[in-house]
Amino acid sequence: MTQAPTVPPQLRRPGRAATGNASGRYECHAREAFDDGWALVEEDRVLRTELRLEQPRSAITRNSSPDVPFDRSVNPYRGCEHGCIYCFARPSHAYLGLSPGLDFETRLTAKPELPEVLARELSRKSYRPATLAIGTNTDPYQPVEAEQGIMRGVLEVLRDFNHPVGIVTKGTLIERDLDILAPMAAQGLVSVGLSVTTLDPQLSRRMEPRAPRPARRLETIRHLSEAGIPTRVMVAPVVPGLTDHETEAILGAAKQAGARAASWIMLRLPLEVAPLFRDWLAEHYPDRAARILGRVRELHGGRDYDPHWGRRMRGQGPWADLARQRFDRAARRLGLDAPLPRLRTDLFAVPPKPGDQLTLAL
Template sequence: MEKDDTLLPGQRLRARGASGNASGRFEPRARVAHHDGWDLPEEERLLRTEVRLERPRSALSYNRSPDLPFDRSVNPYRGCEHGCIYCFARPSHAYLNLSPGLDFETRLIARPGIGAVLDRELRAKGYEVAPIALGTNTDPYQPIEAEHRVMREVLEVLSAFNHPTAITTKGTLIERDLDILAPMAAQGLVRVGLSITTLDPGLSRRLEPRAPLPARRLAAIRRLTAAGIPVRVMVAPVIPGLTDPELDAILAAAAEAGASAASWIMLRLPLEVSPLFQDWLSEHAPDRAAKVMARVREVHGGRDYDPAWGKRMRGEGQWSTLIDQRFKLALARTGLSQPQPPLRRDLFRPPPRAGEQLALF
């Protein structure tokens, strides 16, 4: 089916990561905006966020990746309004017949009702408890969560089941849910990974146009840790030639804010992300574009991205090794090298449904 993925004449962008909206890789046709020849002024229209609702049929997604420390996750949303230009999840929008470009950050899908589906799946007789990861594809605390509250719905179910939970986010809306997270943390059931890519507010605003600024994320670390919630700072992604000089400073700032652990991930440019990121470099960092892409290709075996297990998260070669060595030295200086304790599984209990008899013991 033919589909228009182009910007309309007169359409205006504000605080968006991508500058284009090319068709996804599964589309048989692409359209290019072309002036109609009429010498008439076009009405200027701001490209706004649209949210559609999906009735979820399943909640848990399973993976067998040896690169990941979890085997199951829940995604409250599809697409992400943060608009991070480097987001590895952008290609997933192509499965929805939408563009990994501007569609990914403006045409979003919320999944209300996923809590009830998750409740049913956790009660299945064959279910074996293991930590559930939230925020592995798109951010569960992106701006639309304030209205749709799907993440809150998921957390309420996980709390009721005493289910071990790992959250990844750069959204400070997580502070709203301290009333759920703090009691879970006190039982060893939750931990948070908060992503900081750069401490430079200007660079952050260009890279991650609708994400909270770095100083605001550091404040969130302080508030979470003050509530007893263990926080790991995630220096992710490290963009060689652009943000890698900040590695030590980010870890020092996170440690001062109360983080107890840290990790890093190399920039990943799968599929449509590579041309989107290169367009961004040409517009926002033209003096560094060639250097950055040369470094990216060095760490990914001469390619824009190597998806091989064991390589995709860190890359390989000289630059990857140097970054990892610097990271380990910074861990030792900041005290962030202590491993986080495993999340407890022994407390998992399906809560009684309304009208069910309570257990005697």
């Protein structure tokens, strides 16, 4: 069933993808805007981004998922102003007592002390290095990073420790940090995955309203590649009936921009993402909504989402097989089917602190 809108009609939401702000699944109460019959004229208001600060107790999050090639990650922000309607991270906002809808796009949390906490964790004698993933939940280069600079602080720590890092982003702000990333790449310590969901700027504007336009992301792939940073294009997510026909075009454009590898993920709609996506389709593509949702359910065993390991990222059945074959064939033809070079861990070292006794070189 489609969610009822939960934002007052006089509250304008330019550049926002979610149509509602339903309470999270852990809340005892639900709130919904309604007409009380008084017909009072209220001032139009624009829904703006709010930022609050958090003091993190830890920096590194561990996971044991067999679907991802890393066991640790760092997240500078909670929520994401890019506002991608399909974002699988939206349900995480419910843990904060906030809505995975508009709250996820507009009520953000930043962790300004994260670099210092990370440095302490990497300095522990028990720590053993492995690639640290950043951007696997919310984007570290979302617009608020321009002011906060937390991601840059994290990179400075990783550079000082010679620690390997894999970054996933849509944000072109990553170019700001080329002075750190390029030397790390020369040592085999960094790789970047840049997501390009569609080449259609109008579709992108509706689906991921505050992310850089597709052409600009391709420029970023070019700039990263020219700086010697191993970069893969991520065709993610593939939206059946809406973007799946663009697979070959996206791969071709990314190859021309300098991408060295490619990956893909099928659309997944966990928990609150499913009704949010349905409402978004009803608003922007009502003529195709039933066909798109039908295809999604075919891919996930008749459900909006199949959470099982090994299936949640790619789906199953003939449509999933066709998507995989198309991607594999195009990637192989373009030379994007090989993985990026494995990042080094043997260079890791805790930098000396002020007052530490230095070793004598022989």
